[in-house]
Amino acid sequence: MINRSKTSKVCMTLLGASAFIFVQPVQAADKTGQAVVQEVCAGCHLTGKDGAPVIGDVQGWLSHTKNGLVKLTENAISGIGKMPAHGGQPILTDLEISRAVAFMVSSGKAVDPTKPYASPTSVTAEQLVTTRCAACHEDAKSGAPRLGDFPAWKPRFQKGMDGLMHSAIGGHKGMPSRGGMDNLSDTDMRNAVTYMVVQSATYKAQP
């Protein structure tokens, strides 16, 4: 009896711990455009640093906005000229970038979009994984789950695709945010993660 209650207590603790571990790396809900602008973009876009178009300067934005919000958002995600990809914060999702762009261009009047205006795809998943992600995932550098190694990936699958996406975008232990490539979009990341997951699942099917 004592043993059993002890065991169940340990189980409860483990459950609690695992719930904590699985929930922790998941990012909080997407930030509002206003919050992103205040925390990240204002540093350059309030002062016009490096030639950044200034928030509220309608004339200054005209030459940029003529191509439409989709193009502006793509450029903010991938970076352009002295504008760093994702405003220098690769942890920001493409939706958060879209909201920040809408906020800046409208001087705070636009409603936050619920979907990103644009999430450009720059390369195919296979190219991305084999040329970039493989740098660590090919030979398990710093404890990276190896490509095609089902047992290494299995415990991570419990997070689901969204959980893995949050890790891949926001970074996770030895894994830097977006694998260290700030200009990759959420779409690029989702394609790459899906490719990795499918590869390791295929491995399981092999005799």
Ligand code: HEC
């Ligand atoms: C380190 C300074 C810096 C930060 C931080 C920064 N920007 Fe910029 N941004 C620039 C500069 C400089 C330009 C002008 C680039 C050019 O046109 O060559 C620019 C241009 C832009 C443009 C116009 C792009 C186009 O197609 O003409 C958008 C949109 C933009 N930034 C959005 C953002 C958002 C959103 C954030 C915050 C998440 C942000 N920026 C953070 C420096 C910055």
Ligand code: HEC
């Ligand atoms: C600089 C080395 C490095 C690069 C480059 C890298 N990764 Fe990782 N990755 C890691 C390490 C280390 C881990 C294990 C971290 C951990 O224990 O969760 C990891 C874990 C992951 C995980 C599992 C995260 C989780 O929550 O369990 C995913 C998914 C992932 N990487 C995707 C990618 C993708 C996609 C790319 C390419 C765009 C990439 N990684 C590039 C080092 C890297």
